Amino acid sequence: MDKSYKLINMNDVEAEEVEWLWEGFIPLGKLTILHGDPAKGKTMAMLNIIAALTTGRDLFSPPGSPQVREPVNVIYQTAEDGLADTIKPRLIAAGADCRRVFSIDDSDRALTMSDERIEKAIADTQAKLFVLDPFQAFLGARVDMHRANEVRPQMKRLGDVGARHRCAMVLIGHLNKNGKANIDYRGLGSIDFMAAARSVILCARSREDPDVRVLATTKPSLTYEHTPVAFRLSKDRGFEWIGEYETPVHDLLVPTGVKGQKTYDAIDFLKEVVPEDGEMIASSDVLEKAEAKGIAEKTLRNAMKIIGIESVRIGDKWFMCCKDAEQQM
Secondary structure, eight states, X not given: OOOSSOOOOGGGOOOOOOOEEETTTEETTSEEEEEESTTSSHHHHHHHHHHHHHHTBOTTSOTTOOBOSOOOOEEEEESSSOIIIIIHHHHHHHTOOGXXXXXXXXXXXXXXXXXXXXXXXXXXXXXXXXEEETGGGGSOTTOOTTOHHHHHHHHHHHHHHHHHHTOEEEEEEEBOSOTTSOGGGOBSSXXXXXXXXXXXXXXXXXXXXXXXXXXXXXXXXXXXXXXXXEEEEETTTEEEEEEEOOOOHHHHTSOTTOOSHHHHHHHHHHHHHSOTXXXXXXXXXXXXXXXXXXXXXXXXXXXXXXXXXXXXXXXXXXXXXXXXXXHHO
């Protein structure tokens, strides 16, 4: 028998249950992506999750609530906000135990996802949560985020570190501007980011209330799909957990600034009839189907602008297609 390689017999593999830092949302020892459009509350949500984890209180309980589990240490790495003027004040407001929150000093040497300091810091602090916010800023200058062969090794290395230390690795990221695309293709860069993650969470504004943000799992690889949860973010009351929040994920993807049920209906209609892969469809066919559904042409044109569908003239005929579909996906 050839001994140049090793086979693993599944009979010898000991089955293990998945452990969770946050049941149904953030698994221990695995990669999780939390993403959404800018200014939708991703960082605020994560800092409040950190506050609960470092104090051992129930995730949705307010600061000062009784401890219900063992507090854990956290490493939070940000490339967008100042630690002194933004992150710490927010942690204090959330009731975090700041003695349990760490950040790797990268003032002399930029930190990247493949940096050996990440594993050393997790080992030294025994952290159970490591966060990169936003993770695209930590890829390094030599990594092309659109190339699968360059993305995969970065994700695998980070995932292996999390597995070795039983630490949840959370990558916070932004979505691209292609409102027409399936959620799986809304992340910036290669789809391999999403493929490597074991849990993907969408953070988006509620359609019903502009102050409400919803966290919904769009890729629950390790469990069933949990009910979305929500929080309120307002100038008057700051951050408040609401708890479970029943809403279709599809509704959360309607672009910000859309007003009126007629526009919502037109957006839903366009997403059904216009191909996502950039193929063209005759404008006359779309207009005819829209008229049959009672959608006015002006409303349809407005919806087209919102989600990036353009009209293209070929010869004497007009067609519709998803604008820059290949680039944005």
